Amino acid sequence: MAIIVDKERKKKDIALATKALILNEGINNITISQIAKAANIGKGTVYEYFKNKDEIVFTLAEILMQVHNSYKEIQINSAASTREKIKLFFNFFYSDKDKDLREIYKQFTAIALSSPNEAMLLFQTECYRVYETWMESIIQEGIDKEELHPEIKELIMGIFAFVQGSFIMSVTTTAITNLEEKINNQIDILFDLMEK
Numbered sequence: 001m002a003i004i005v006d007k008e009r010k011k012k013d014i015a016l017a018t019k020a021l022i023l024n025e026g027i028n029n030i031t032i033s034q035i036a037k038a039a040n041i042g043k044g045t046v047y048e049y050f051k052n053k054d055e056i057v058f059t060l061a062e063i064l065m066q067v068h069n070s071y072k073e074i075q076i077n078s079a080a081s082t083r084e085k086i087k088l089f090f091n092f093f094y095s096d097k098d099k100d101l102r103e104i105y106k107q108f109t110a111i112a113l114s115s116p117n118e119a120m121l122l123f124q125t126e127c128y129r130v131y132e133t134w135m136e137s138i139i140q141e142g143i144d145k146e147e148l149h150p151e152i153k154e155l156i157m158g159i160f161a162f163v164q165g166s167f168i169m170s171v172t173t174t175a176i177t178n179l180e181e182k183i184n185n186q187i188d189i190l191f192d193l194m195e196k
Contacts, residue, residue: 011049014039015059023100027057027107054111058120061108064101065127068092082142083191086159087184089135093167094180106171132156152194162186 017039021030035056036043050056072088079085092098112120135156142148163183170176 007049011059012063014041014046014049015056015063018056019060019100019104022057022060022107023103027053027111054115057104057108057111058123061101061104062123064104068098068101069130076138082138082145082147083187083195085138085142086135086191087187089138090163090183090187091180093163093170093183132160135160146196148191149194149196152190155190155194159187159190 014035018035021034021038025034030053032043032046032053035053036046039046050059072092076085076088079088092102108120112124136153139148139153139156143150143153163186166176166179166182166186170179170182176182
């Protein structure tokens with residue numbers, strides 16, 4: 001009797017098996033042989049599931065983002081104020097719990113910037129839309145509770161750009177030495193201005 005392989009599950013298993021290797025060495029510094037060894041499969045099997053190493057990082061980013069979003073939603077829903085919800089929303093960029101995802105995200109972003117493909121662009125676009133909608137709902141809840149002035153909705157793109165830009169500066173320059181403090185101070189200033 002033939003063994004039926006769940007190809008999608010196998011692909012995820014291979015990506016997860018290489019997580020430590022990618023985190024420790026970086027995707028550019030490892031070989032397909034090392035990936036195969038980490039996943040306990042043959043080199044040919046790697047190519048059955050992935051065109052190249054970049055696709056492994058992409059798949060790993062997708063998996064880790066799904067896990068991240070699940071526990072992040074629980075955290076955010078348990079916060080009392082809109083200000084705290086927004087701080088929790090953005091703590092991905094500095095929290096210890098998200099360190100591995102952040103590193104994979106950096107490697108994924110480097111790949112997407114240097115050699116984007118349609119699947120990566122669609123993934124990034126979908127992530128952005130999900131997070132934009134999520135943040136809009138948090139802000140709208142604050143407006144509905146009369147914690148915030150409605151005009152803050154116009155700043156959502158600016159808040160995103162500020163936080164993501166601060167993260168990029170923190171990893172590519174020495175201009176920001178304490179990202180958590182920088183992000184939370186800016187959120188506090190914004191909410192001091194926008195809270196009723």
